[in-house]
């Protein structure tokens with residue numbers, strides 16, 4: 001029933017029947033439950049099998065990055081409780097980017113926790129409207145109010161925890177990669193680096209998307225991360241790393257080469273997509 005409603009909603013937003021059926025299958029896949037666990041230091045995985053969410057705990061209060069889909073919110077909340085933490089101790093909600101599969105659960109998680117939502121200026125309007133401007137083909141998310149806007153390099157402090165906002169636009173106008181120190185080195189919670197349907201040539205809402213992608217790749221090439229994670233776990237083999245961790249490898253998530261490999265792969269995909277979009281324009 002829920003899938004049928006979803007299909008109708010997607011149809012209403014202009015998607016084809018086949019695309020909406022595929023979309024609802026994808027959502028079910030993404031939202032499969034996953035048992036929460038500690039990655040390193042005070043960083044915990046509380047997301048689903050297919051959508052990342054991270055809880056950073058501190059005696060002064062916790063930070064939760066991302067909310068997954070709207071239907072992920074109860075799973076994330078249950079994962080936080082299963083680790084023995086109280087949702088009402090979450091002080092800040094952060095978001096990697098304002099697409100429905102990451103921001104969808106924020107409104108409910110904000111209601112349950114009473115936390116303040118911190119986001120970049122570039123993603124603010126899309127979070128608050130629940131729809132990405134200029135991308136009517138994307139499913140919507142429940143609108144959620146941004147309580148604090150962060151700029152590039154700005155730090156968020158809670159007790160001994162210091163998170164830095166690194167603006168890495170391209171995938172969305174406000175794509176934000178958060179970073180922090182753990183006892184196992186620096187961890188980067190990377191925003192999505194893929195094109196994912198973004199018009200790179202003449203998008204009226206986001207005309208400089210291609211330039212932003214290039215600047216983001218250049219910026220990240222200058223950064224170092226001992227632990228790379230993002231919000232689509234298959235990109236960094238979360239399940240494989242977790243299995244190695246469970247088998248006794250305490251440093252299973254430490255992989256200092258991962259960031260540069262991720263950038264190289266994303267950049268290849270971007271150049272290919274840019275060439276394809278250019279070819280499509282000239283053949284019209």
Ligand SMILES: [Zn+2]
Pocket residue numbers: 097099171192196
């Ligand atoms: Zn996205």
